[in-house]
Amino acid sequence: MLTINSRAHLCDYPAELRQLMSIAEAGRSLAWLSHWDQLNAGLTPLRELPGLAASLGIAQLSVKDESARSPLGSFKALGAPIALVRLVLRMFPERELDPFELIAGRHAALLRDFTVISATDGNHGRALAAAARSFGCRCVIVLHANVSQEREDAIAACGARIVRIVGNYDESVEEAARLAAANGWTVVSDTSYEGYQDIPRDVMQGYGAIAAEVLAQRDVAPGQPCPYTHVFLQGGVGGLAAGVASYLWERFGAGRPKFVVVEPAQADCLYQSALQGRPARATGSVDSVMAGLACGETSPLAWRFLEPSVDVFMTIADDDAVTAMHRLASGNDGDVPVVAGESGAAGVAGLAVLRAQPALSAAAGLDAGSRVLVINTEGATAPVVYQQLVGESADSVLARQAAWTAR
Template sequence: MLVENRSANRVPYSSSLRAIMSIAKAQESRQWLSHWPELTREATPLIALPGLARTLGVARIDIKDESKRASLCSFKALGAPIALIRLIQRMWPEQKFEARELFLGKHAAHLRDFTVISATDGNHGRALAAAAHAIGCRCVIVLHKNVSMERESAIAAHGARIVRIAGNYDASVEEAARLASDNRWYVVSDTSYDGYEDIPRDVMQGYGTIAAEILEQRNVRQGDASAYTHVFLQGGVGGLAAGIASYLCEQHGKDRPTMVIVEPEQADCLYQSAIAGRAANATGSVDSVMAGLACGETSPLAWRFLQPSIDFFMTIQDDEAVDAMRLLARAEASDIPVVSGESGAAGLAGLAHLLRDPDLRRKTGLGADSTILLINTEGATAPAVYRELVGKSAEDVMAAQEKWLERA
């Protein structure tokens, strides 16, 4: 399903939004992250897929490959660490802790009794656990019933304490808040609620690194036209989309690209928000193979950025995401194979869905001259699930990728 957002506009980025998230703060976050040994200094690849573009009937498709975001294999590696650093700096302003020293564990003795907690579908919790381990504080992660054991093991490997609950993601958020209140721990969540906006803002600001890297990779400078006519962004609570959309809106103003958010039909909180004109909840079961997007409640803070900037909201079925995973793994024509997890392939699934329908193609302005940006938000963060869905292992796809690079 597709809904046009009547509240979207094309105006210069407002000063009120810039006071919350800005290119300047995104660049600061990016500089801080360069000191974290868990991440490589190099930008993740921006991959051109000319064969896929020809097959789908558009001029260009690029995919930003966050599966290469070091060992964490997900864009979430950019959000939770920045939020944790800024939280520590706010709590101990007199110490004047620097990000570089925190990431190197130089203040671990001071922070050994400090505990952070979060609910997660996997990637956010893994990133928070890894950052907490590096910094030297304690970390508790609440997992709901649908989070795989593979994802649990990956989080626990960073020393986090795991708490399992029987409910879904939204129930795990509630449990994390309860445990934090009972134990005087600090929630580091990527979704906002009344009275809780600083940390989600910092998480979203970290995601601006992705947009900054893309503009550099396409050699787009201030005042230049957008390199893309259309940008497809995954949904979830809205944090990733808000972080990237805010950056592109500040960069391009009224000449920003058309932006489309894609989410599972059973976890359609952003789609419902577009219909209601306010942050709303999903209408479905929330359970989805796209685990990272299986969220039932829109982040109100993220919605402040999405409402004026996202042109279309759409939902897809689980099998469409799986088809897109397979399409990226086998590669079209001369394209390089790409490892994309269930949520990572959602943008391509949304694009393919629109292009199959002449009315939807026309409505969204997609055509032979369109240039498309996709974000592969994760790799095979659950390897067994990936093998089952794609029919081959992530290692097989990466081996094919290496062979392609040797020939290129």
């Protein structure tokens, strides 16, 4: 399914949005984060896949590979720690804390009795747990029924206390809010809701680093045009898409690329928001193999950025994501093999779905001259699931990747 968003316009980045998220603040976030020992050193790879581009009939396909961002396995490592830094700075303004010292855990004594809590479908909770452990505060993570045991184990290994509920993601968000109110804990969520915006804004701002790195890797000097015609962004609550789109919109103004948001058909809250013209709920079961995208409710704050900037909203089936995982892992047509988890592969899956249907592809403005950027937002964050779906372990794909790189 696809809808063209008539509310998206080509114009300069509005001042009222710049007050919320900006390139300047994204740069500050990245500078702080570069001192966090849970991030791998350097930029994540920007991989060119000419073979896959040719088979999809486009001019260029670049994959920003966030699987290499951190041992935590996903781009979410850019969000939670930054939100925690900014939260602690706001809590103790009189102390004028140094963010770098905070990240290094040198204020652990101050934070000993401070507890953060969040619901998660896996990756945000893992990043928050790791950040809390580095900074020296406590962390409680609320998991819904469909979060796999291996994802729970990975979060618990970062030192968080786990609370399991029987309901779905949205109910876990409500439970986290309830527990926080009852215990005096602070919610550090990647989604916004009525009266709760600053922290999810800081999370989204952290994701702007992805766009900043891509432009640096492509040597795009200020004033030069965007090297991409299209950017495909997978959507859960909309935070990733808002963080990346806002950066590129501010940078390129009316010359920004087309943004395409891709969601699972069962968790289509952003697609529904586009149809209804306001933050909306998903119509499906909200249960998808794309665990990170299995969100039933749009983040209203993210929607403020997406509504005026995303040109196309589309949904895909679980099988489309699995096919894309295979394609990326295969390294066919001379391409480098890439480990993309279920949600990580969704951008490529959306592109392939559109290219297989000429009318939809044309509606999205894709043609043989298109230069497309996708973001592989996670590696094998659930390794057992990955092996089941791809038929090969992530380690084996990574070994083929290393051999390809060493050629």
